[in-house]
Amino acid sequence: MDLSFTAEDSAFRDEVRQFLATSIPDSLRDKLDQGAPLLKSDYVGWQKILYDKGWIAPGWPKEAGGCGWNATQQYIFNLELGLSGAPRPIPFGLNMVGPVIYSFGNEAQKAQHLPGILKSDVWWAQGYSEPGAGSDLASLRMAAVRDGDHYILNGTKLWTTMAHWADWIFCLVRTSNEAKPQDGISFLLVDITTPGISIDPVITIDGEHHVNQVTFEDVRVPVENRIGKEGAGWTCAKFLLANERQAITDLGAKKRMLQRLRALATEINANGKPLLQDPDFSRKLTDLDIQVSGLEYTELRFLDAQLRGEERGFEPSILKVRGTELQQALSELYVEALGYFALPYPTNRGDHGSNMPESGPQGAANGVAHFLYSRAATIYGGTNEIQKNIMAKLLLRA
Structure with a gap:
């Protein structure tokens, strides 16, 4: 398996990074940095920026109005999107029903629904x-x-x-x-x-x-x-769920969270020295780093199989299980690092004109809220227990 990117892939990655570094509006970036909940208008505004760039539908074929990117380009874009901290487009139109419509729908259904999904005019x-x-x-x-x-x-x-x-x-x-x-x-x-x-x-x-x-x-x-x-309908349902489960991996966001944890651990003191020097915390962070690397190489292995034309089988279930387990583990260590600074829930201070400073590091006020909501990650998109049954059936022939 060759894990190296071509010169064209590397140039594409650089283009994506440059675009994401310069195109997120300041008002949206402020909300993201604060950990504040986003409104529908925030998502619509960002998705229209992606649409104007021609990058709103990486996995769609060109004839349906999408980018027509190959599997490597889609992987790079999704990875860089997560690393940048940009909002991931709401998936229900773009990643779920849109592909069902252009794969199984008739021409009238495609004409009626696909343009509105791409433009984020219909949710x-x-x-x-x-x-x-x-x-x-x-x-x-x-x-x-x-x-x-x-x-x-x-x-x-x-x-x-x-x-x-x-x-x-x-x-x-x-x-x-x-x-x-x-x-x-x-x-x-x-x-x-x-x-x-x-x-x-x-x-x-x-x-x-x-x-x-x-x-x-x-x-x-x-x-x-x-x-x-x-x-x-069951055929459409299985097709849609496979797309959803693979998207849940969100490797870029997990790598960004690791970066955030390392930065926090140099900022926050524990017993008179940076938290990063605490052996127990350092061990936990290193263990999660290794697990995220394992997830990355697993996804790259599946990418290599896609490029060789192999059919997708149990792979989305593996990525869904490991991706959601790591999402929960990262949110748990985030709360541990922040301590009591993670307890307040975000209040959208900027929306109400408050000049009160944040308590603790920037964005800390979403720690416990994110941790608690991430408990659902192993349930939505098909519970992890069901995914293990799917893997046993397809991989072990059980």
């Missing part, structure tokens, strides 16, 4: 999990009953991230109970303003409004909004 939510159907997604019960040219939807979707920001929601629905569970599922695109849809916030442990419960009561959705054939 999407993911209607997968339900009360009692999360890890075992095939047991979902939200009914879609055919009524002429429409389906009538009744049921509930839960943990629906950013549904309160969304214009549309893509849903897995049950159109049949007669075959095995996976064969009775269809994939529908639903205008979230359709009568009968209600959205209730679910406030998470970090005090933020990330997720929602979305209830459907006699919601009429045109049959033409179905992607693919009736009962073929």
Whole structure:
């Protein structure tokens, strides 16, 4: 396996670094440095900058309006995006439903939906999990009953991230109970303003409004909004989840967190000397550094396989498991390094005109909030226990 980049790849990496170093607006950079929650307008503004550059859809083919980049270019861009600290584009349109539409949708669906996704003019939510159907997604019960040219939807979707920001929601629905569970599922695109849809916030442990419960009561959705054939939704679902799980790796953000931890450990004193000189903390930081390097080389090994034309199999599950475990471990060591400085939650001081100084190092006030919310990382995108079952089935033939 050759892990070296070509001269063209290195030049592309330098171009990406230069762009990211000069294109993040100062107001957005201030929020990122403070660890303050971002608004929808923050994401829209940044994503439109990427769109104007022509870099909003690295994994999309050119004919669908994307960059048409090869696997190496996509890897470099995603790595540098995480290292820069720039917001990662909201994935539900760009990384999830967009690829489903251009891979499985008809021409009318592509023309209707892809331009709005690329321009960040239309925002999407993911209607997968339900009360009692999360890890075992095939047991979902939200009914879609055919009524002429429409389906009538009744049921509930839960943990629906950013549904309160969304214009549309893509849903897995049950159109049949007669075959095995996976064969009775269809994939529908639903205008979230359709009568009968209600959205209730679910406030998470970090005090933020990330997720929602979305209830459907006699919601009429045109049959033409179905992607693919009736009962073929499970194929779309697996395709989408593989993209989601690989994206969760976010190697660049983990390497940036390691850099942040090293800087903090030289700033913060423990027993009269820099924390970095504490043997126990230094051992923990070194161990995480080694584990992140292991994740990096695992991802590069899979990249090499992609470039050789091998089909993607269990690899997204491996990257999802290790990526989320390391995300949690890094957030835990971050809180340990900050101590009581990590306890206050961010207050968006700049938004309210406060001139109160930060307590502790810059951005410390998001430490515990980030740590607590990262407990969900091993659950969303398919729980890690389920990923281990997938790996056992595909790798060990168990």
